Amino acid sequence: MSSKALPAGRQARVSVIMSVYNGMPFLKDAVESILNQTYENFEFIIVDDASTDDTWQYLKSLKDRRVRLLKNKNNLGLASSLNVALRQAQGDYVARMDADDISLPKRFEKQIEFLLKNPSIDLCGTWADLIDENGKIIGEKKFPKRHLAIIRALLLLSPIIHPTFFAKSEVFKELKGYNPRFEYAEDYEFLLRAKEKFRFENITQKLFQWRLWDERRSRAQMEKIDQADFKVKWTAFERGYFGKSYLIIVFLKFLVTFVTPYFIKKAIAKKVKLA
Template sequence: MQQDTTKTSPTVTVLMSAYGVDAFLHQAVESVLCQDYEDFEFLIIDDASPQDIATELKCYGDLRMKIVRNEYNLGLTRSLNKGLQMACGRYIARMDADDISLPQRLKIQVNYMEKHPEIGLLGGQADCIDGDGNIVFQERHPTDELLLRWLLLFINPFWHSSIMLRASVLKLIGGYNNCVRYAQDYDLWHRLAPHTRFAQLCEPVILYRIQGKSITSSCGREQEAIALNIIRNALQILKCNDMVDDDIRGVREILINLPACHANEKSIKIMCSSIGMFAKFHKLTFDHELAIKNYAKKKMHVFLRNNQISLDKSKDSGI
């Protein structure tokens, strides 16, 4: 159905960068165009795809959709920044070309942002799907802001394609860092952290596609190296200067529940120490610090059990 969008300043800009045309792209596009909320523009950056995306998507005939083609491949970070410069919305809703936005996503997120003007970054939960659209597992990230900020020291607690951002806050920091090729979202959250409040919805807003061709899968080593650099810089602010990369990897394994390659008793003690440093830096109350410790303790026990590591090794961890 063709929409009549004469309004020059939509409330939301849905921003997607795409390379190539496949069934996943069509599903992603349709999930945006079929939102219950209608006051948006859908800005798609065609990153010099072999097929012209505008031609392929012409069949939808929806005037809310604007497709801009790069003359040559810029990569995700620069394409997103190009889109941000063109965006007209007060809010920026990120969308990946192989994920699916649930029908009420924009309505839920806009309502939340309108009621909470102090929030600059709003995430949501995700149900993870395979290539056929079957739900593989349901991932639920924390919703408490202080816990999210502590987790951000080591891992990314937000799904990039679930995020809604306040455009004014993005403008303040200049958008994504063009020098960061991968983990650009993780870098952005860290740069946003001093300037705005974070929030995370308890309900799912997207279906997140797990597939071998994703950036996370194909460029894992380079992405991890960038993430480690971001983490080291964040830990230095807290004066946690005694962690080497393998220590950081160990804590990440515990929090993400990965196979134990670097995690050991020292990792658990370091994780606990980071909570204390974080609590001191942010002047947390006892109850807030305890809540983070309890979360870390649960993660630790799940990790130890799944890796068949004796719980006795953690008895003096301090958690």
């Protein structure tokens, strides 16, 4: 789609990909937020990653013809499950969604409109309100808008909210999806690979509600995320993405990951609402 427009009269189709593992009780709100989008020409590919709660029973109860269900025999993790969905995707665009968040009704409408008006941009995200377990807004997340600012921010973090990814399908095809070696930071590593060829931008509207809840701040979860983030930064250094001076940032991340006490990391994460 970067080289040619859609045939006249054909509306672009979106493949929405979502993986879920034990998604209750937030799953229903997440699914309904997609089915209630004002832009209606999409397929919704949901991969149940071997859930042990009532997730599969709920998914099977859905009657919307746009929903396509897949079920893993074993728990594969987010990156591998998203790749399962990507292999089935048939849309002109691919949109991400997570099973505990909420997409506001005009999210897809605004994102597809943005990419059609800005053909040089290959992937866009949006800003978000942060919500707690009860759906109460507790903050907001605004990442840089322009491509070059996003590239600079990639030195430190993933500056596009992963479940707001909305991209031309060839972005995922050419990169062969996510790398399962970087589970818990698969979006960060994906953007680092993508920056070599594709252009990004964030829409400066809050079109998403990103849920921060206690499980995301648990010691086990934060340690996994920190270690994955360190692994991505070390790999970025090895690949030469940011030059030799990037080793300083890698070393600082090593200290944060393996030396800083958990209670300090949790306090900082809550303060800046990164977790």
